[in-house]
Amino acid sequence: MTPLLLTGPATEPVTLTDIKGYLRLDNDDEDRLIASLMTAARLMVEAESGRCLIAQTWRLVLDRWPASGAIRLPLSPLIGLEEARVFAADGAATVLPAAHFHAHAADDPPRLVAAGALPAPGRAFSGIELDVTTGYGATADAVPMPLRQAVRAIVARWYEHRGDGGEAPAVPREALALIAPYRRGRL
Known part of the structure; x- marks a missing residue:
């Protein structure tokens, strides 16, 4: 990641x-x-x-979804998920609503857990982007x-x-x- x-x-x-x-x-x-x-x-x-x-926004790039559906974030504390995108083979992005994930911000490291099935990325590398806000506050x-x-x-x-x-x-x-x-x- x-x-x-x-x-x-x-x-x-x-x-x-x-x-x-x-x-x-x-x-x-x-x-x-x-x-x-x-x-x-x-x-x-x-x-x-x-x-x-202090609050800052990061993009986390993944090749594929974890088999467990739980994404352990390398940054903490987690304020929230802003947007998730999955890319098709042609580079077209599909935006997944933040509500599609449950944020476990109190975990250390924080986790995002999928609320349902996730679409597979069409690209072998960097097929998933997660924009998250981290920090203790603004x-x-x-x-x-x-x-x-x-x-x-x-x-x-x-x-x-x-x-x-x-x-x-x-x-x-x-x-x-x-x-x-x-x-x-x-x-």
Whole structure:
């Protein structure tokens, strides 16, 4: 299953004002740097936790339906299925209504389970596309506080150690400790 980002988050889990207060900065001279650090820190927290923080839309591409009818999603938490498409051999898409699937968003990883028979794709590869929205919600307040604090800790570390020439850890230990309870287990 290949995930492709369609629409990234409209906001970050922490605001520029929040981060500047956390860093004790009063001027606007480095706002662009801090904003880029915030985005990079969010991406690091998402990678470390295996979770999307702010609502974003992804396209998941499959070759065929799983035999069980249950599709385990590589992204969480699941907000919802936007659209499902199955492609014929000639490339024509058939849209399946979202109601054709039951979303098990509370599962980890989340699953989509077909409510009935699914049409077989006519293409051998990339015959199915699922557009899903993932994340804790559209606003920073929806993101659990420990994950927002992890973003702050990463930004602070990167800001304080920029240009030192030394090797600061990509994700500080305190941020890893905040992320740990949210990390998706892998076997």
